[in-house]
C-alpha cells in the first residue's frame with residue numbers, strides 16, 4: 001500500500017465509524033480542495049453514495065466561482081445540500097470591513113454563528129469536517145472524534161483519549177461531535193490525491209496572470225500569491241518546494257496570537 | 270515532459286516522551302527549525318509571543334500552540350507535526366509529560382512506530398519516565414532511543430551521561446526495552462540536535478542522525494486473515510459487507526468462516542468505488558465484500574480463513590492500563606471494545622495491579638487498579654468475543670475499556686486458544702433454522718438458557734450440589750436439568766471407556782447435549798469430573814458457538830477430603846489397584862485457573878454452596 005492508500009483507508013474507516021455511530025450526521029462542505037477530496041472519500045466509503053447531507057455555511061463573501069461550482073456539483077451528483085447564513089448580520093452589514101467588525105469578529109458572526117444555528121436547527125449529533133493537523137497548531141492536537149459542548153465549544157484541555165481506532169462517541173445531550181477524517185493528511189497529500197483520483201476542484205486554485213489561491217476563504221480576507229502553477233501536477237511540484245504557509249493568505253489568523261484558537265474554541269471548524 | 274516524482278512516501282511516526290519539563294517540546298522545536306521545516310514567519314511569531322509574555326525565547330512554543338500551554342509552559346495535549354528530515358518525512362508526536370495528561374500521551378503514542386524517550390540530565394529518571402517507558406512496552410513500541418537532554422545544565426559531563434545510561438539500561442531492561450541509541454543534547458544551545466558540536470567531544474551521535482537511522486517499520490509478515498465488519502450496506506438488492514482487512518489477505522472465491530458464530534461462507538466479490546478493482550485486498554484496506562451464501566452478517570463479526578481461526582471465548586486474559594480519574598475495582602462492570610465488537614464485561618480477577626511509575630510490587634492480587642495504573646486481569650464477558658493474542662495479530666489483540674460512555678483504559682490480550690473447528694464427517698449438510706427466537710424462549714421461561722459446568726474430583730460434591738441447585742431453581746419455576754457424568758455413561762456414552770480419547774469424546778457429547786438443551790432455553794447443570802483444561806475449554810466453545818452462556822464451576826475439595834468421603838468407595842478400589850487411571854490417583858486432574866465460580870466444599874456446607882451457586886446462576890440467566 002502506498003502512503004496515499006493508507007491515508008485513504010484510514011479516512012474511509014473513520015467515515016464508516018461515524019455513519020454507524022450517529023443518528024443524524026452531516027458533512028461541512030466548504031467547496032475547497034479538502035472538501036472535494038473528502039467527498040470522493042465519502043463515495044468510496046459508501047460505494048458511490050453520499051448517505052448524509054452536506055452543510056455549506058455561506059458568508060456571502062465567497063467568490064462567485066465557488067457558488068457556481070457548488071451548485072453544479074449538487075446538481076450533477078444529486079447531493080443533498082443545506083445552506084446556513086446569518087441573515088440578520090448580513091442585512092445589517094454587521095461585518096468586516098463594512099460594519100467596523102474585526103476580521104475575527106466577522107468570522108464569528110458569519111461562520112461560527114450560522115454553523116451553530118444550522119447544526120441546532122437540523123438536530124445533528126455529528127458533523128464531518130475536513131480539517132488537517134498540518135494546517136495550524138491547535139488542529140495539530142485534534143481528535144478524529146472531537147466533542148463540542150452544548151454551546152458548540154471545544155474544551156481543548158479535556159479531550160477524550162482516542163487510540164487503536166477506538167473513538168468515544170457519546171458525550172451527552174445537547175453536545176455534538178466533529179468528525180475529522182482528514183486529520184492525518186497534509187496539504188501536499190491532498191493535491192497528490194486530487195491528481196491521482198482526477199478530482200475536480202474550483203478554478204481559483206490555478207494560476208491566472210501569475211497568481212493563484214492556496215486556500216479559499218472570503219474574498220476580503222483571503223489573498224492570492226505569486227504562482228505559475230496552472231495544473232494539478234504543477235501545484236504538487238510547487239508545494240514540494242515552498243516554505244510559505246498554507247494559511248499565510250488568511251488575514252484573520254494574523255490578527256492576534258490566540259485569535260484562531262479562540263475562534264475554534266467557540267465553535268469554528 | 271519530466272516524469273512526475275513519486276508520491277509522498279509513508280512518513281515514520283515517532284513519539285517524543287518522558288517526564289514533565291524534560292525538554293521534549295524544546296527539542297521538537299529545535300529540530301523543526303534546524304531542518305528548515307518551518308514555514309516562513311513561524312519563528313518570528315513565536316518570538317513575538319514570548320516577548321508579549323516577557324519570557325526568553327521558547328522553542329517549545331512551536332508545538333505548544335494552545336494559550337494555556339504557553340501561559341503555563343507545559344504541554345497539555347499531544348501535537349503531531351511533520352519534520353522534513355533528510356531523505357524522508359517524520360511525523361513527530363510531541364507528547365505531554367505531566368502525569369495529569371497521561372491519557373493524551375497514550376493517544377499520541379498509540380499511533381507511533383518508534384519513540385524517543387527523553388530524560389533531563391539534571392533531574393534524571395523520574396516516576397513519569399518509568400510510566401512512559403512502561404506504556405511504550407505495552408503499546409508494542411520496541412524501537413526506542415533515549416535522549417539525555419539539558420546537558421548544558423551538567424556542563425556536558427560525560428560521567429553524568431554514562432551514569433544515567435547505566436541506570437536507564439537496568440530500568441528499561443526490566444520492561445523488556447533495549448534502546449537502539451543513546452544521545453546527549455542541549456536543545457538550548459543546539460549541541461547534539463542536528464550537529465555534534467564541540468561541547469561533547471565524547472560523542473558523535475546527533476538526534477537527527479538517530480531519527481533518520483530509524484528505518485520505517487517492516488511490513489507485517491503475511492499473517493492470518495482477519496476482516497473486521499463495520500457495517501452492512503444494502504445496495505441494489507445486494508448486501509455489501511463493509512470493513513477493514515486487519516491482517517492477512519482476502520480474495521474473491523475464498524472459503525471463510527464468520528466468527529463468533531462459526532458460520533461458513535464464500536467470498537463472492539471484493540467491492541470498491543468507482544470500480545471494484547482487483548478481486549483481492551491486503552492489510553489495511555477498507556473495502557466491502559459480498560458473500561455467495563445468504564448468511565446473516567452484522568457489525569462486530571470477524572472473518573477468517575478456516576485454517577487459521579481466531580480465539581472465541583467469554584473470558585479474556587489481558588494486561589491493561591487504566592487512565593480514568595477513579596480506580597477500577599475488582600468486580601466492576603465495564604465494556605470491552607475490540608475491533609468493532611462491543612461486549613459487556615466484569616472484572617473477574619485482578620493480579621499484580623500496580624503504578625508503573627514505581628518499582629514492581631510483590632503482591633500477586635489486588636482489589637483495584639489506581640488511576641494511571643496497570644494490572645493483569647481476567648475479564649468475564651457477557652457474550653462471546655473474537656480475539657487473538659496481541660503478539661500474534663495486534664489489531665485483534667488490543668482493546669479499550671469503556672466505563673459508561675468514557676474510554677477508561679486499554680489492554681492487550683495475553684492468552685488466546687484458537688477455536689477448534691469440529692470436523693463434520695458428512696458432506697451435503699444444510700443447517701435448518703427454526704423461527705422461534707431465543708428472545709421468545711426467554712420470555713416464555715423468564716430466564717435465558719445456560720450451561721453451568723461443574724468440574725472437580727470424584728467425591729468433591731458435584732452431583733450433590735447440582736441436584737440441590739436443580740431443586741432450588743425448579744422451585745423458583747425455572748426450566749432446569751442435570752446432566753450427570755455417571756448417568757450419561759449409562760446411555761448416550763455407554764460405548765465409551767476411560768482411555769484419553771474416550772474421555773474427550775465423553776465430554777464432547779455431554780457438551781453438545783448441554784448446548785441443545787440450553788438452546789431450548791434450559792439451564793443445564795453438567796456434573797462431570799472433566800479433568801483436562803483443554804476439554805473444558807472445548808465444552809465452553811461448543812456452548813458459545815450455540816450462542817449459550819457458559820460458566821465453569823470449580824467444585825473444590827482437597828484430594829484427602831474426597832478420599833476420606835469416598836461415597837462410592839472408588840478411591841478405596843483405586844488404591845487397591847482394582848480401578849486403573851482413576852483421577853487424582855493415577856490420572857491427573859488439572860485444576861481450573863479461570864473458573865467463573867469456585868465452591869470450596871471442604872469449607873462451606875451444602876446449603877451455603879447451593880445458595881451461592883443459585884444466586885450466581887440467577888444473575889447470569891436473568892431475562
Ligand SMILES: Nc1nc2c(ncn2[C@@H]2O[C@H](COP(=O)(O)OP(=O)(O)OP(=O)(O)O)[C@@H](O)[C@H]2O)c(=O)[nH]1
Pocket residue numbers: 287288289290291292293294295296327329342343344345364365366367418419420421422454455456457458
Ligand atoms: N538549560 C536548558 N533548558 C532547557 C533545555 N531544553 C528545555 N529546556 C527548558 O526546560 C523547560 C521545559 O521544556 P519543555 O520543552 O517545555 O519541556 P517538555 O518536556 O516539553 O514539558 P511537558 O511537555 O510539559 O512535559 C523550558 O523552560 C525549556 O526552556 C536544555 O537543553 N537546556
Ligand SMILES: [Mg+2]
Pocket residue numbers: 293294295329333343344363364365366
Ligand atoms: Mg512539551
